Amino acid sequence: MDSLPQSIILNIFSYLPYKFVRKTASLVCKVWLQISQDKSLIKYARDTEFSKVKAQNSSKETVDNFRQAVKWRPCLFQSIDLSGASTNWSTFCEIVENCTRLTVLNMARMQGGLSEYPVIRAINIWELNLSETKLDDSHLVFITESISSLGILNVCRCENLTDTRINNASFDSLRFLGLAHCKVGVDSIICAIQKHEIFAMCVEGVTLSRDDISHLLDLFPDLAEIGIPAVCGLPQGTVSSEALQPLCFYCLSSPLNTV
Numbered sequence: 148m149d150s151l152p153q154s155i156i157l158n159i160f161s162y163l164p165y166k167f168v169r170k171t172a173s174l175v176c177k178v179w180l181q182i183s184q185d186k187s188l189i190k191y192a193r194d195t196e197f198s199k200v201k202a203q204n205s206s207k208e209t210v211d212n213f214r215q216a217v218k219w220r221p222c223l224f225q226s227i228d229l230s231g232a233s234t235n236w237s238t239f240c241e242i243v244e245n246c247t248r249l250t251v252l253n254m255a256r257m258q259g260g261l262s263e264y265p266v267i268r269a270i271n272i273w274e275l276n277l278s279e280t281k282l283d284d285s286h287l288v289f290i291t292e293s294i295s296s297l298g299i300l301n302v303c304r305c306e307n308l309t310d311t312r313i314n315n316a317s318f319d320s321l322r323f324l325g326l327a328h329c330k331v332g333v334d335s336i337i338c339a340i341q342k343h344e345i346f347a348m349c350v351e352g353v354t355l356s357r358d359d360i361s362h363l364l365d366l367f368p369d370l371a372e373i374g375i376p377a378v379c380g381l382p383q384g385t386v387s388s389e390a391l392q393p394l395c396f397y398c399l400s401s402p403l404n405t406v
């Protein structure tokens with residue numbers, strides 16, 4: 148193979164599984180390593196190779212390679228986890244504008260502010276995690292209006308969100324809403340249950356007064372007696388010990404929520 152021109156080796160690589168070329172063939176020698184990094188190889192990746200992308204906490208270089216892949220083959224991706232990776236709002240825009248088959252997107256801790264509104268073509272997303280980002284009211288409304296299939300939305304620790312817009316968001320199919328450590332009040336919780344008919348939510352770290360809690364329990368006695376709807380993070384003793392304990396996506400998965 149040493150005597151073969153690089154273009155021929157690249158051509159051979161294009162017939163092999165993309166991940167095999169990147170992870171295994173690249174270890175053979177410096178030339179193969181260099182060729183395996185050719186960005187055009189993604190064009191030949193098989194449909195099944197990238198259905199699930201797990202690139203948590205990855206570097207800018209990895210994210211840049213991934214962005215290239217989104218450009219070449221947007222339809223490969225069905226589930227993308229870039230939580231804690233070196234991403235920003237334009238990465239988010241590129242993904243939702245291009246990856247039409249996407250159903251799960253995790254961009255927790257995406258960096259920087261939010262600017263223009265993308266044309267969202269990834270309208271089949273049912274699980275979206277934008278926690279610990281600068282997500283604001285108007286972008287929340289825009290995203291929820293554009294993706295009507297959302298079933299799970301995590302916006303915990305998004306400090307720019309307020310009650311008003313949570314009320315105005317469209318949660319047509321939403322079943323879980325993570326609002327932990329957001330600067331919202333009891334109005335958002337009431338609205339989520341009453342108007343949006345959300346089945347489960349997390350309000351860990353949301354400031355609620357004694358009056359707020361009694362108002363909530365007056366409106367939804369089932370919450371205290373049988374634990375439905377399931378609201379995680381209410382003060383101790385609010386929900387009876389016999390009630391169903393809420394199984395909370397956020398509290399089970401957040402690295403910040405260690406006991």
Ligand SMILES: [Zn+2]
Nearest residue numbers: 349379395398
């Ligand atoms: Zn929780």
